Amino acid sequence: xxxxxxxxxxxxxxxxxxxxxxxxxxxxxxxxxxxxxxxxxxxxxxxxxxxxxxxxxxxxxxxxxxxxxxxxxxxxxxxxxxxxxxxxxxxxxxxxxxxxxxxxxxxxxxxxxxxxxxxxxxxxxxxxxxxxxxxxxxxxxxxxxxxxxxxxxxxxxxxxxxxxxxxxxxxxxxxxxxxxxxxxxxxxxxxxxxxxxxxxxxxxxxxxxxxxxxxxxxxxxxxxxxxxxxxxxxxxxxxxxxxxxxxxxxxxxxxxxxxxxxxxxxxxxxxxxxxxxxxxxxxxxxxxxxxxxxxxxxxxxxxxxxxxxxxxxxxxxxxxxxxxxxxxxxxxxxxxxxxxxxxxxxxxxxxxxxxxxxxxxxxxxxxxxxxxxxxxxxxxxxxxxxxxxxxxxxxxxxxxxxxxxxxxxxxxxxxxxxxxxxxxxxxxxxxxxxxxxxxxxxxxxxxxxxxxxxxxxxxxxxxxxxxxxxxxxxxxxx
Numbered sequence: 503x504x505x506x507x508x509x510x511x512x513x514x515x516x517x518x519x520x521x522x523x524x525x526x527x528x529x530x531x532x533x534x535x536x537x538x539x540x541x542x543x544x545x546x547x548x549x550x551x552x553x554x555x556x557x558x559x560x561x562x563x564x565x566x567x568x569x570x571x572x573x574x575x576x577x578x579x580x581x582x583x584x585x586x587x588x589x590x591x592x593x594x595x596x597x598x599x600x601x602x603x604x605x606x607x608x609x610x611x612x613x614x615x616x617x618x619x620x621x622x623x624x625x626x627x628x629x630x631x632x633x634x635x636x637x638x639x640x641x642x643x644x645x646x647x648x649x650x651x652x653x654x655x656x657x658x659x660x661x662x663x664x665x666x667x668x669x670x671x672x673x674x675x676x677x678x679x680x681x682x683x684x685x686x687x688x689x690x691x692x693x694x695x696x697x698x699x700x701x702x703x704x705x706x707x708x709x710x711x712x713x714x715x716x717x718x719x720x721x722x723x724x725x726x727x728x729x730x731x732x733x734x735x736x737x738x739x740x741x742x743x744x745x746x747x748x749x750x751x752x753x754x755x756x757x758x759x760x761x762x763x764x765x766x767x768x769x770x771x772x773x774x775x776x777x778x779x780x781x782x783x784x785x786x787x788x789x790x791x792x793x794x795x796x797x798x799x800x801x802x803x804x805x806x807x808x809x810x811x812x813x814x815x816x817x818x819x820x821x822x823x824x825x826x827x828x829x830x831x832x833x834x835x836x837x838x839x840x841x842x843x844x845x846x847x848x849x850x851x852x853x854x855x856x857x858x859x860x861x862x863x864x865x866x867x868x869x870x871x872x873x874x875x876x877x878x879x880x881x882x883x884x885x886x887x888x889x890x891x892x893x894x895x896x897x898x899x900x901x902x903x904x905x906x907x908x909x910x911x912x913x914x915x916x917x918x919x920x921x922x923x924x925x926x927x928x929x930x931x932x933x934x935x936x937x938x939x940x941x942x943x944x945x946x947x948x949x950x951x952x953x954x955x956x957x958x959x960x961x962x963x964x965x966x967x968x969x970x971x972x973x974x975x976x977x978x979x980x
Contacts, residue, residue: 505535507687510693511705516539520540520542524706524707528595530818546674550722552699557642560698569668571667575612579608589683590656595781595817595864596780600824608657610946611661611946614946618668621964622669631979635978635980637978640972644724645671645722646666646674649737673702676706678729679708680827685706689703719744725749727748734750734753737750738750754786754789754912754913755908756787759793761898761923764919773890774805783886792905793895802892806870825863832887838879839880845875848871851869871891874891876907905933911932912952913937916939934953944962950966
């Protein structure tokens with residue numbers, strides 16, 4: 503039996519204008535368990551129109567009043583934590599404990615944004631003339647879009663929507679077509695919190711056509727995207743027609759660099775967690791291990807032993823690593839492993855789809871590839887799955903060269919006890935985030951952004967709040 507979750511436009515849950523629906527599959531079983539509207543250009547126009555009708559009144563509210571609404575949504579989500587965690591397991595596939603942590607992160611994003619309401623600042627500057635004052639105000643963009651990836655369907659909503667609302671913007675959400683249910687349910691909390699009609703909207707359906715209709719609408723002034731580099735490029739091209747502002751958090755290909763003076767036990771533990779969390783579907787995951795040659799055998803032995811403890815398991819029972827979220831992503835992972843083996847890499851662990859109890863659904867075994875090279879496909883491409891290629895390097899110079907040769911630059915890991923290596927990494931690695939002797943993490947007060955083709959703008963912290971505000975300069979004669 504399937505459950506139908508509707509789109510949300512002008513504070514009403516609604517069908518697509520065409521009446522068409524899209525199935526939602528459980529990645530652990532492949533079974534259809536829900537349906538959502540297959541929204542079209544017409545539905546996108548309705549959602550944007552509703553947002554436009556609300557944006558001026560919403561912007562006129564004091565920021566602390568807007569924050570009260572955001573706090574109310576966060577509190578409602580806290581009360582329904584278990585419900586939303588189970589929905590995340592059903593549509594995305596992560597283990598229940600990780601899903602609960604995602605709900606907690608969403609609450610944290612919303613709460614942090616609400617607490618920033620009294621910290622929105624302008625500037626007063628001296629004028630060149632007498633009897634004159636110069637001001638720089640921060641003002642909202644107006645109608646904005648939040649386009650979300652499938653790996654964190656709920657957290658990405660909180661990460662975008664909280665800052666957008668507190669700063670006086672309105673937002674239309676577009677969940678990924680594979681994971682739209684939590685977005686629809688989240689809007690139930692929005693409605694119950696009493697936000698004015700049109701301040702938040704949500705449309706569901708296929709990515710390319712619906713996304714293009716939203717982005718190219720003349721009323722759209724800012725687009726916040728989390729997704730692949732390819733998707734970001736397409737959205738940037740569509741947004742160019744409006745010259746809409748962009749915040750693009752795109753693909754990453756993080757190296758996990760281990761030098762000869764590292765704590766090998768701690769590094770191996772961190773490397774495994776950073777690779778197999780959420781079945782490897784994290785933009786800042788450890789995508790490839792670059793290990794100094796003199797310790798490669800010792801480190802690989804520890805890595806293999808720890809990775810061997812990671813097993814596939816029923817995500818609703820927290821029994822192990824969950825499935826890949828989409829069938830298309832599973833096909834891509836399988837193809838990258840095949841290409842890598844054909845180019846000389848060796849499968850040391852895993853390397854195939856699930857079998858037996860895991861033959862149905864989108865399962866792929868935790869995998870390690872040895873004898874990988876810098877040009878091995880699983881090294882050059884973002885895998886976004888539970889595959890860990892291991893590359894032997896000469897030294898830190900080699901690691902920096904390999905990392906900086908990549909077109910993307912979201913994050914990197916470095917394990918060493920040498921402070922000189924720390925400082926070189928900070929100054930020379932061309933990435934937005936660097937983890938030094940630390941595993942995968944992210945704090946709401948930090949800043950999450952990419953360099954090069956990993957994106958424009960960023961999210962989290964004071965800089966993330968600032969990203970939803972544009973400047974207005976006023977010259978005032980008195």
